[in-house]
Amino acid sequence: MMTCLTVIYITCSSGTKAAEKLTVAFGEVLAPWVLAESNKGIIIEIFESAVRPMGFEVEHVYLPYARRINAYQNGLVDVTSDINLNTIQGHALKGFFSDIAYTYENFAFSLHKRHFNFSHMNELKKHSLLSWQDAAIHLGAEYAQMVKSHAQYSETFDQSNQVKMLFLERYDVVQMDAQIFAYYRAKIAGSDGVDTTQRVDSFPLFGDSPNGFMFRTKKMRDDFNVQLKKLKQTGEYAEIFARYTSIPPESFVPETKP
Structure with missing residues (x-):
């Protein structure tokens, strides 16, 4: 029995150290960037692939954008996603901002039968517009000024609802x-x-929206940046995008007017 206990002790003592947990706030309805039901998606895989060599296991928290910011500010999560310089300034966030990890490409979508032909975002003020939560801060001063005087502007955390509302002509x-x-x-x-x-x-009225992650510690942010760079150099970064879309992230172009 003593021999067996010794073997068990040695086995446990020499085993791999358990990964430290890192609580990260991700979007709630943000496919294919975030697929909350399966803990998958472009953003999640980018983050997990970068922090795995650092010895961290990710604990996923899925929240609408405003609640993600509150959770980070109140110390409920270690890291939050979908951060850029506008959101850092707009919400007075304290922490350490990563290098750009991914980029959204925002467009104004309308039904073709409406025959709209927008060339500047101020033209949207004449029409009802549904955007995503916190866009007025995220997209910068020009967008914020436009929606401030927009009588028919709304935001929603559920982006699937945006698509439904467009096709239902709401x-x-x-x-x-x-x-x-x-x-x-x-x-x-x-x-x-x-x-x-x-x-x-x-x-394409809004331009690209580059985003990264906000960390609580400088060392963790710096280590993440090193691993993110490696992901891009080895091709794993591009492979992550390829698993969710057949179109490379830098060249995605939706259906446009002829």
């Missing part, structure tokens, strides 16, 4: 990332009487 225009739009357009096709086969026009 809103003239929705503003969202191209890959998110494409994902939910395919997912809700034929459901709830939503005709997603209608032609859609898209307008």
Whole structure:
């Protein structure tokens, strides 16, 4: 018995040290960037692949954008996603901002039969517009100024609802990332009487939206940046995108007007 106990003690003592948990706040309805039901998605895989060599296990927390910010500010999570310089300034966030980890490409989407032809975001003030939560801060001063005087502007944390509202003609225009739009357009096709086969026009009025993560410690942020760079150099970064879309992140272009 003593021999058996000794073997068990040695085995346990020499075993691999358990990974330290890192609590991270991700978006709630943000496919294909975040798939909360399976703990998968582009953003999650980028983050997990970067921190795994650092010895961390990710504990996922899924929250709407405003609650993610509150959770980070109140010390309930170690890291939060979807951060850029606008959100850092707008919410007075304290911490250490990573290098850019991914980039959203936001477009204004409208039904083709409406025959809109937007060339500047101020033209959207004439039409009902549904955007995503905290866009007025995230997208910068020009966008914030436009929506401040927009009488028919709303935001929602559920981006699948944006797609539904467009095809149900509840809103003239929705503003969202191209890959998110494409994902939910395919997912809700034929459901709830939503005709997603209608032609859609898209307008690149907002430019790219580069994002990263906010960390509580400088060392963790610096180590993450090193691993993120390696992901990009080895090709694993591109492979992550390829698992969720056949179109490379830098060249995704949705359906546009002829």
